[in-house]
Amino acid sequence: MRRALVVVLLALLLLPGAAAALTVNDVAQKVRCPTCNTPLDVSNSPLASRMRAYIGARIERGWSEERIIDGLVAQFGRDVLTTPDTSGFALLAWVIPGIAVVGGLAAMALLARAWARRRPAPVAAPAVSAADFRRVQEELDRLP
Amino acid sequence: MSDPHDAGKDRPQRWDRRRSLGAGLGGAIVLGVVLLLVVGLTNQTVSTSVVDALEAGKRPSAPAFSLPVLIPGGGVGPVDATVSLGSLAGRPVVLNFWASWCPPCQAEAPILERVWERYRARGVLIMGLDTQDVREDGVRFAHDYETTYPSVRDGSDRVRDAYGLTGLPETYLIDAQGRVALHIAGPITQLEQLTVPLEDLLAEGAGAPPKGRP
Numbered sequence: 001m002r003r004a005l006v007v008v009l010l011a012l013l014l015l016p017g018a019a020a021a022l023t024v025n026d027v028a029q030k031v032r033c034p035t036c037n038t039p040l041d042v043s044n045s046p047l048a049s050r051m052r053a054y055i056g057a058r059i060e061r062g063w064s065e066e067r068i069i070d071g072l073v074a075q076f077g078r079d080v081l082t083t084p085d086t087s088g089f090a091l092l093a094w095v096i097p098g099i100a101v102v103g104g105l106a107a108m109a110l111l112a113r114a115w116a117r118r119r120p121a122p123v124a125a126p127a128v129s130a131a132d133f134r135r136v137q138e139e140l141d142r143l144p
Numbered sequence: 145m146s147d148p149h150d151a152g153k154d155r156p157q158r159w160d161r162r163r164s165l166g167a168g169l170g171g172a173i174v175l176g177v178v179l180l181l182v183v184g185l186t187n188q189t190v191s192t193s194v195v196d197a198l199e200a201g202k203r204p205s206a207p208a209f210s211l212p213v214l215i216p217g218g219g220v221g222p223v224d225a226t227v228s229l230g231s232l233a234g235r236p237v238v239l240n241f242w243a244s245w246c247p248p249c250q251a252e253a254p255i256l257e258r259v260w261e262r263y264r265a266r267g268v269l270i271m272g273l274d275t276q277d278v279r280e281d282g283v284r285f286a287h288d289y290e291t292t293y294p295s296v297r298d299g300s301d302r303v304r305d306a307y308g309l310t311g312l313p314e315t316y317l318i319d320a321q322g323r324v325a326l327h328i329a330g331p332i333t334q335l336e337q338l339t340v341p342l343e344d345l346l347a348e349g350a351g352a353p354p355k356g357r358p
Contacts, residue, residue: 103173
C-alpha cells in the first residue's frame with residue numbers, strides 16, 4: 001500500500017515535467033523573423049514558416065531549447081533574438097529603462113518634498129486702530 | 145550660539161545645486177535616448193548608393209563581402225570556406241541574390257544554370273548569394289533545381305543591405321574590375337536579360353556600360 005502511494009506521488013511529481021515538454025512556440029517566441037522583424041510565433045512570412053519547421057525538426061530530434069536557439073543564432077546572427085543581448089552595447093537596452101524609472105521616481109520624490117516644504121507666506125494681520133478695538137470690545141460686552 | 149535664521153540662508157543655494165544636478169541628469173538621459181535612436185536608425189539604413197550611381201550612368205564599386213560557401217562549384221569552395229568578392233576579381237561575376245522560399249528565385253534558377261553552362265568556359269562566374277534563408281533549405285534548393293553554379297550564404301543581411309536590395313531575387317552584373325555594371329531587380333525571365341549585357345561586357349573588356357537593361 002505504502003509502495004503504491006510512493007509510485008502515485010512520484011507520478012504526480014513527474015506530471016508537470018511532462019506537461020512542460022518543449023513546443024515550437026516556446027522557442028519561436030524567443031526568435032524573430034529576419035524578413036519582418038516580428039517574433040516567429042506571430043509572423044506569417046515564408047522564412048518564419050521555414051524557421052518554425054527547423055525548430056520543429058530539432059525538437060523531434062530531442063534538442064534542447066538552448067541548442068536550437070544557438071543553431072539559429074549561428075545561421076542568422078544574434079540579431080535574430082527577440083530580446084537584446086545582456087553584454088556589450090546591447091546591455092544599454094536593459095540598463096537605460098531601469099535608470100529612467102529610478103531617475104523618474106527620484107525626481108518625483110524630490111519634487112514632492114520641495115512642494116511639501118513650500119508653505120504660504122504668513123499674512124500680516126491688518127492694523128486695528130485703538131478706537132475700532134474699543135468699539136468691538138464694547139459690542140462684545142453687550143452680547144448676552 | 146548661532147542664529148537659527150542663518151541655517152535657512154544655505155537652503156536656496158542647496159536647492160539650486162540640487163536642481164542643477166536634476167537638470168543635468170535629465171539632460172543626460174534624454175541625450176542617451178536620442179543617441180540610441182540615432183544609432184538604431186543608422187544601423188537600419190539600407191544603402192541606395194549602388195542603384196543611384198547606376199541610374200546616374202556610373203559604374204560604382206561593388207560592395208565588398210566575405211561570406212561562407214553554401215554550395216561549391218566553378219572553383220569556389222569547399223563548403224564553409226570563406227570567399228571574398230575581391231578574390232573573384234579579373235572576371236565578370238553575375239551576383240544573384242536568392243532564397244529557397246522565393247518562387248521567382250525558383251523560376252529563374254534554370255535560366256541562371258543555362259547561362260552558367262554557356263559562359264563558364266569564357267571566364268564568367270555565376271555566384272548565387274542565399275539570403276534570409278535556413279541553411280539546409282538553401283542546400284536542398286540547389287539539389288532540387290539542379291544548379292551547379294556556386295553560392296555563398298549571408299545570414300546577417302549586411303551584404304543585402306550594402307547592395308540596397310528591396311526584394312528577392314535581384315541580380316548584379318559585376319565587371320572584371322569589381323564594378324557594378326548592371327542591376328536587375330526581380331526575376332530573370334529570359335536568357336537575353338543576361339546574355340546581351342554579358343556579351344557586351346566580354347567584348348568591351350570592361351570598357352563602356354553594357355547595352356542590356358532589365
